[in-house]
Amino acid sequence: MTAARSPLRIVYMGTPDFAVPALQKLIESPDEVVGVVTNPDRPSGRGKKLTPPPVKVAAEAAGIEVYQPEKLRGPEVLEHLRAWNPDVIVVAAYGQILRNDVLLLPRYGCINIHASLLPAYRGAAPINWAIVRGEAESGVTIMQMERGLDTGPMLLKRKTPIEELDTAQDLHDRLAEMGAELIEDVMRLIHLDSLNPIVQDDAQSSYAPMLKKSDGEIDFRKSAREVADLIRGMNPWPGAFAFLHTPEGPQRVKLHLARAHSAATNGADTGAAPGEVIRADEQGLHIACGQGYIECLTLQAPGKRALPVSDFLNGFDLQTDHHFLLPDERSD
Template identity: 45%
Template sequence: MKVLFMGTPDFAVSTLDSIIKAGHEVVGVVTQPDKPKGRGKAVLYTPVKEKALEHNIPVYQPVKVREESVIEELRQLKPDIGVVAAFGQILPQTLLDMPTFGCVCVHGSLLPKYRGAAPIQWAVIDGEAVSGITIMQMDAGIDTGDMISKVEVPIDKEETYGSLHDKLAVAGAELLVETLEMFEKGTVTREKQDDSKSNYAVRLTKELGKIDFSKSAVELERLIRGLNPWPSAYTALNGKTLKVWKADVIEKQYDGDLGEIVDVTKDSICVKTADGALALKEIQLEGKKRMDVASFLRGVTVEKGEKLG
């Protein structure tokens, strides 16, 4: 099939690569404009652009994909189908209708439960046991289109956003290729979403990562995993930002104030929460490298009774 691919970050690269390897003709790739990054503000290509250029695929980087001149340029490619994976812009109806089979989206959750910008992270934060990929026929709404195919991916008890992201990227790539075969064979079936079962997975902010010790240890441990590696969960130690990369739940109830360090062992710093305690295992103090707590305690003295936050 002649595929018009629209995607931007690492999550989308696996899907683009699988489409190419499956023998489909990618007639064009649409990705977000390049942006300056890092201290030197060097302009870096998006991950999808890098993959497209490896295969000499034409790349389009419109600031606004909904502009008529952009749509007309893409129309000249005469795609059979549009494939969208974490593109980053809302597509207008004219673009959704342009390919012969319309546009499908590789969505990082089992719809309809998690619609929106951050479904992978919120599945971890909310303590879901399973996530997955849904391939849906796109419509004008945000992740509201008819579902075509799904695959489940279990969420491990130590799953982070980063690890689940990578699993779903692979699963999505495989499912998308299978779905394209269904289009070729004319065996596609569509299922409408039940809007009453949907949640909107709002975009993450750095502020969301501030650890509130008035919540339970279970909730906070999930938050830490769901925000790893970005934007990360954090608190403060002696006036300096302390990022928390890994923690365990301690069910024991301690006396003391919320956020108080109630125990220090050779490899953990235990902090009182509203229910149980959080044993910090991997942290990063402002100005220092990320490290396990055992290594951290060899260079920094932390005592019971100190408070975080």
């Protein structure tokens, strides 16, 4: 007869929505989440109301103590963590770098849920850049943390295809659930003393830098595939955008979803310049790219909400002689 296992004492570090499913999975597990570390409440929305991070909301709903240091510096932070006596610290999109003394505190170290197939897309925005750069698949890697940026040994990995119309939000939600399932598996392997860490191949690594608002500007000189990937990868934040040339001046239009077409409209070459509107009618909105064209599916006019293309065209004067400016055609 196998002896009952002693619950692991888990400290969980995370901040945004991505980190919530894994926290909930650990709360429901036989192990014990003894404390949660998350970023401080921040002003949010038009009213700039002080808003708690999603992880804080989930932790407090479960009656778990929450600690919100501004920075992971100072002896008081380490003392707070040490008082919880963790066997393992689980980290998911926490948003701060862990000091070496924190990494060494638990007997099983710190374990990170990373939203890419490491060593690809180390860094802050792996979901977005995997879509923008046209990857066919993504996934989640559970890794043992060390001082380098997402460089630690890999413990478990699982893949998922990136579908043609997946946005960053779609992939985010899928990977968050996948990460929750994998961290549960890792906890089980810790109990069985069956972890098999695999060292990353640094030669195969790539970087996913933090997103800036300017990353969302569309350059229609790129191929239709590249433009559609950018639009999907920037949805919901920072959002892909282009400026429509009008007599009144450039109008900023957000593009939320588009499908790439390598062939021109109706099987013939458009002969259109990149950024030119080649169709704007009941059959759709098509914009010429350096190669092929995009079929716009969801757009947002200035000061309006996002709409399906048919509703957008009903309320926005867009014709086939209009064109969107290239980034170097406008002056800010």
